[in-house]
Amino acid sequence: MRNHTDTVKVIEILFLSLGSVIMLFPFIWMISTSFKIPSQIISYPPTLIPRPPTLEYYIQIFAKLRFGRFFLNSGYISTIVTTSALLTSSFVGYVFAKFNFWGKEFIFIMILSTMMIPFAVTMIPLYLIISKLGWVNSHLALIIPGLYSTFGIFLMRQFMSTIPNELREAAIVDGCNEFRTFWSIILPQCKPALAALGIFTFMWNWDSFLWPLIVLTSEEKFTLPVGLAMFSQQWWTNYGLVMAGATVTVIPILIVFFIFQRQFIQGIVLTGLKM
Amino acid sequence: MVEKAKRYRVIFSSRNMLILTAILPTVIFYIIFAYGAMIYAFYLSLHNWTLGQPIRFIGFSNYLKVLKEDPLFYKSLGNTFYYSIVVVPLGGILALLLAVGINGLGKLASVFRIIYFAPVVSSLVAISVVWRWLYQPEFGLINEILGILGGPKLMWLQDPHLAMPAVIIMAIWHGVGYTMVIFLAGLQGIPQTFYDAAVIDGANRWQLLRHITVPLLMPTIIFVLVTGVIGSFQVFTEMFVLLGSPGSGPLNSTRTIVVHLYERAFSYFQLGYASATAFILFGIILIFTIIQLRLLRIQWEY
Numbered sequence A: 001m002r003n004h005t006d007t008v009k010v011i012e013i014l015f016l017s018l019g020s021v022i023m024l025f026p027f028i029w030m031i032s033t034s035f036k037i038p039s040q041i042i043s044y045p046p047t048l049i050p051r052p053p054t055l056e057y058y059i060q061i062f063a064k065l066r067f068g069r070f071f072l073n074s075g076y077i078s079t080i081v082t083t084s085a086l087l088t089s090s091f092v093g094y095v096f097a098k099f100n101f102w103g104k105e106f107i108f109i110m111i112l113s114t115m116m117i118p119f120a121v122t123m124i125p126l127y128l129i130i131s132k133l134g135w136v137n138s139h140l141a142l143i144i145p146g147l148y149s150t151f152g153i154f155l156m157r158q159f160m161s162t163i164p165n166e167l168r169e170a171a172i173v174d175g176c177n178e179f180r181t182f183w184s185i186i187l188p189q190c191k192p193a194l195a196a197l198g199i200f201t202f203m204w205n206w207d208s209f210l211w212p213l214i215v216l217t218s219e220e221k222f223t224l225p226v227g228l229a230m231f232s233q234q235w236w237t238n239y240g241l242v243m244a245g246a247t248v249t250v251i252p253i254l255i256v257f258f259i260f261q262r263q264f265i266q267g268i269v270l271t272g273l274k275m
Numbered sequence B: 001m002v003e004k005a006k007r008y009r010v011i012f013s014s015r016n017m018l019i020l021t022a023i024l025p026t027v028i029f030y031i032i033f034a035y036g037a038m039i040y041a042f043y044l045s046l047h048n049w050t051l052g053q054p055i056r057f058i059g060f061s062n063y064l065k066v067l068k069e070d071p072l073f074y075k076s077l078g079n080t081f082y083y084s085i086v087v088v089p090l091g092g093i094l095a096l097l098l099a100v101g102i103n104g105l106g107k108l109a110s111v112f113r114i115i116y117f118a119p120v121v122s123s124l125v126a127i128s129v130v131w132r133w134l135y136q137p138e139f140g141l142i143n144e145i146l147g148i149l150g151g152p153k154l155m156w157l158q159d160p161h162l163a164m165p166a167v168i169i170m171a172i173w174h175g176v177g178y179t180m181v182i183f184l185a186g187l188q189g190i191p192q193t194f195y196d197a198a199v200i201d202g203a204n205r206w207q208l209l210r211h212i213t214v215p216l217l218m219p220t221i222i223f224v225l226v227t228g229v230i231g232s233f234q235v236f237t238e239m240f241v242l243l244g245s246p247g248s249g250p251l252n253s254t255r256t257i258v259v260h261l262y263e264r265a266f267s268y269f270q271l272g273y274a275s276a277t278a279f280i281l282f283g284i285i286l287i288f289t290i291i292q293l294r295l296l297r298i299q300w301e302y
Helices: A002-034 A056-063 A067-098 A104-116 A119-132 A140-146 A150-160 A165-173 A178-207 A210-215 A224-234 A239-259 A261-271 B002-011 B014-045 B061-069 B071-102 B107-121 B124-134 B141-148 B163-188 B192-200 B205-216 B218-232 B237-243 B257-266 B271-300
Strands: none
Touching: A002 A239, A002 B071, A002 B107, A002 B124, A002 B163, A056 A067, A056 A239, A067 A140, A067 A150, A067 A178, A067 A224, A067 A239, A067 B014, A104 A150, A104 B014, A119 A140, A119 A210, A119 B014, A119 B257, A119 B271, A140 A210, A150 A178, A165 A178, A178 A224, A178 A261, A178 B014, A210 A224, A210 B257, A224 A239, A224 B124, A224 B237, A239 A261, A239 B107, A239 B124, A261 B107, A261 B163, B014 B271, B061 B271, B071 B107, B071 B163, B071 B205, B071 B218, B071 B257, B107 B163, B124 B141, B124 B163, B124 B237, B163 B218, B163 B237, B192 B205, B205 B218, B218 B271, B237 B257, B257 B271
16 A cells, blocks of 8 residues: 555655756757757757857846846836835725725725736726826826736735734834834834735836837837847747846746745735736 | 814824825826726727827727728637637646646746746746747747657748647646646645545545545635636737737737727727727636636535
8 A cells, every 4th residue: 555655645746856857958958959050050950958068148248138137127017007006905905904984885896896907908098198198108197007906906915814902002102103004013013015026017017028018219228128029029040149138037037036936936826816 | 263273183193194095096096097098998898999080989880890891800700719728728727737746746846836936927028039949930949859759840920720729728837837826825724634535435546536626626626717717818929929929929819908909999990990999808717707607506506
């Protein structure tokens, strides 16, 4: 009996390992291609180790192709939007969780039900609103609509309702005003939820493609995904160059993921749901 | 006087100010960027409007035109269903098997979890670029491996019959780790004693999966299905990058609804027409979500 389950386990691990190779190999191949000279890239049979390795593509994408710029754009936009979403979500979530006021249920449902609207429906009018405001090809078009996160409000409200009311009451009795209470007493209690929400908001924004593709029109404004998509269509046959671009896009997030993988995966379980 | 000052203090108390500063800007934001936008989209869908030309009210003609006179709309609807019907169940089953396999492997489990999750955190555009290279017909790795194994060279992204399967393979590779992690979380909620009891009764692994894991995981499975369908109906980026702008593919074989919509709106600037298409998509998603919730509820509330 024991032997039998052991064999099953070994076969299982074998299958999972084979799957792991399939999961990782595209990344390995991407990196490998990005260091190969052109003749090796198209040689048959394919070889894994670049011989001789070249840094030519990396020099090109940063020196000539503005990848550094795309990178900075993506980084600063994602940071602003994430910070804002964390602040607004926790603030609004707190008020919904701990206070009663006129129209509360209605407003909450009104906010929450917008999660059902597919982006495809709002993207056209949103584009027109943005162009009326003169924000086409401006990063404001990415930042302003991202100031609030519906999912974040929902998540923070759920989380805040598990914090005991006595905590707030004690602070108020001690003479703290409501804003101070929120900032110094309540917010520090929400670190796990904030971490999860922060990680995902950042990732969604870093990864966001369709909307930036619509509103950004000139190269110096591009975010990393838009820049990479445009540049890969333009330089397609220069595989090494395109793979260097992909590597630069993927690797930073992968490194962050490997360091914080526990928080990432707990975040998925906590936030449950959306991605 | 004193009365008035007191009332004044209550109205402008820090509690009320807190509520006001939280709720008022939020409501204004949602009225502009969600409800205003949606009403505007509906308004547009009732008009014949190409950007730069005069706008003209035409009632529901756009909707009728989409449904009656646009063969490409049906083509894209069919492609979207095709994608969805393969990716959601196949990805789900694969993820469930992986989760069950990984669950209980201890230290090794976390290693596998990290590996299978890596594509999920990676930028979809970058991943699509990498797979476009893997699918390259002459020098792409997949064809070179097929060649070594004695298989044919396939025109993955150029052949109308293969383009969609190529996108689907990549999409499953990209998403399976996410679903797996959701299932792993669900598995934690099933008490070990259920399995122990069944094993004593002589159940094999298949029976455990079929009679314990799947029924008890039903809420998670429903969640995965419903969100999977909602997401897959809006697939766009994969097509756009793998097949090249706008992502319609050879003979429109990968033209999905959002690809179609994107092209109408932002290549041809037919904004009224595209808005009508968007509302039809919204309707389809709503109907499918309701049907799924209904059907699956009947099955698991026995």
